[in-house]
Amino acid sequence: MKSRIAAIAAVAAILVGCSADPDRPPPTNPFRPEQTSAREQRLQAAELYRLARRTLESNDFAGAIQRYSQLSLRFPFTDYAIQGQVEKIYALYRNYQPDEALAEADRFLRDYPRHEHVAYVQYIKGLVNFDRDRGLSDALGLDTVRRDTSNLRRAFDDFALLVQRYPQSPYVGDARARMIWLRNRLAAHELTIVEYYMRRGAYIAAAKRAEQIIAQYPGAPATLTALDLLAASYDALGLREQAGDARKLRQAYLATAPREILPQERQERRGFWSRWFGSDRGVEPPPPAG
Numbered sequence: 329m330k331s332r333i334a335a336i337a338a339v340a341a342i343l344v345g346c347s348a349d350p351d352r353p354p355p356t357n358p359f360r361p362e363q364t365s366a367r368e369q370r371l372q373a374a375e376l377y378r379l380a381r382r383t384l385e386s387n388d389f390a391g392a393i394q395r396y397s398q399l400s401l402r403f404p405f406t407d408y409a410i411q412g413q414v415e416k417i418y419a420l421y422r423n424y425q426p427d428e429a430l431a432e433a434d435r436f437l438r439d440y441p442r443h444e445h446v447a448y449v450q451y452i453k454g455l456v457n458f459d460r461d462r463g464l465s466d467a468l469g470l471d472t473v474r475r476d477t478s479n480l481r482r483a484f485d486d487f488a489l490l491v492q493r494y495p496q497s498p499y500v501g502d503a504r505a506r507m508i509w510l511r512n513r514l515a516a517h518e519l520t521i522v523e524y525y526m527r528r529g530a531y532i533a534a535a536k537r538a539e540q541i542i543a544q545y546p547g548a549p550a551t552l553t554a555l556d557l558l559a560a561s562y563d564a565l566g567l568r569e570q571a572g573d574a575r576k577l578r579q580a581y582l583a584t585a586p587r588e589i590l591p592q593e594r595q596e597r598r599g600f601w602s603r604w605f606g607s608d609r610g611v612e613p614p615p616p617a618g
Contacts, residue, residue, distance in 0.1 A: 373403035377412055381616050384415055389423035392416070411617040414445045417452055418613045426460040429453075447490060447497035448614050454486035455611060458506060477517050484510040515541055515548035522557050535561040542577075552578065 380395035396416035400409050413436050420429035433453045437446060457479045487503040487510075494500065518541050525534035538558040542551055555578040562571035 369403060370406060370408075373399065373406045373408040376402065377408035377617060380412060381415065384419055384613060387422075389419045392419045393423060393425075408617055410440065410443070411445075411614075414443075414449060414614050417449060418611075421452055421456050426456045429456050445614050447494035447499060450486065450490045450494065451497070451499040451503060452611070454483050454490060454503060454506070457483035457486055458510070475517075477514055480510050480513060484514070511545055512548045512550070515545035515550035515554075518545070519550040519553055519557075522554060526557055526561065529564075531561040531564045534558075535565070551581065555581065 376395065376399050380392055380399060383395055384392035393416055396412040396419065399412045400416075403409050413432065417429055417432045417436065420426075420432060430453060433449050433456075436443070436449050440446065461475065461479050484507055487507045490497065490503050491500050491507070518537065522534050522537045522541070525531070525537060535558055538554040538561065541548075541554040542558070545551060555574055559571045559574035559578070562568075562574060
């Protein structure tokens with residue numbers, strides 16, 4: 329009993345002594361991290377952001393992704409972390425991680441719909457879908473028109489949304505050019521289906537598919553061929569009047585369509601491929617945080 333009282337008295341004396349010395353630092357709580365001021369947190373966030381940005385600009389995209397993730401985890405509510413999310417999306421795109429880039433882009437657009445870089449993020453979404461199916465056969469100029477077009481359709485929708493929501497964005501011009509290329513590619517893909525039906529003698533199905541191309545992709549080079557196949561399918565079905573109307577429509581189209589449409593299509597394709605194999609793949613990272 330006496331030993332217990334002595335122990336309590338010793339602890340009380342220590343506590344009194346500590347409270348009597350204002351210069352003594354408070355004891356460290358091992359269950360609670362040391363608190364830092366808001367200014368110190370901002371300085372640390374700025375330093376980590378600059379490190380991530382330098383890593384990005386050195387084209388070490390995997391390293392940049394890691395540092396941007398650290399920035400978001402350690403300082404999630406700072407301007408540097410939000411800017412880092414935008415740059416991380418670009419790094420994921422450049423690091424050939426399309427699924428991760430799209431997920432991050434969708435999350436950013438949902439969380440920060442009024443951010444100054446929302447148009448840029450929407451543009452990157454279009455680029456991810458535009459480029460994700462590219463391969464060696466594209467580089468060699470091989471015919472890839474029969475390839476699945478799901479991602480190309482998504483890219484078209486992404487660019488269309490960019491043009492609709494952010495018409496003053498500096499990315500609208502390139503988005504429009506890519507939409508023309510995508511329209512032509514999608515129409516050419518649909519045309520292969522019409523040709524398949526024609527070879528099989530399925531003239532009703534061929535006519536319906538050709539009509540869809542004419543209605544959905546006006547101005548595409550494949551429209552002329554679709555009109556020819558539409559007239560041929562009507563002839564095969566004995567529908568002479570409808571076949572004649574299709575040929576008249578083709579003549580009217582030739583009278584109003586730009587003559588340069590086919591060379592322009594080839595030129596656009598070369599431009600996009602040169603950017604694909606260039607050092608920047610046609611897009612720069614967003615401006616750095618101030």
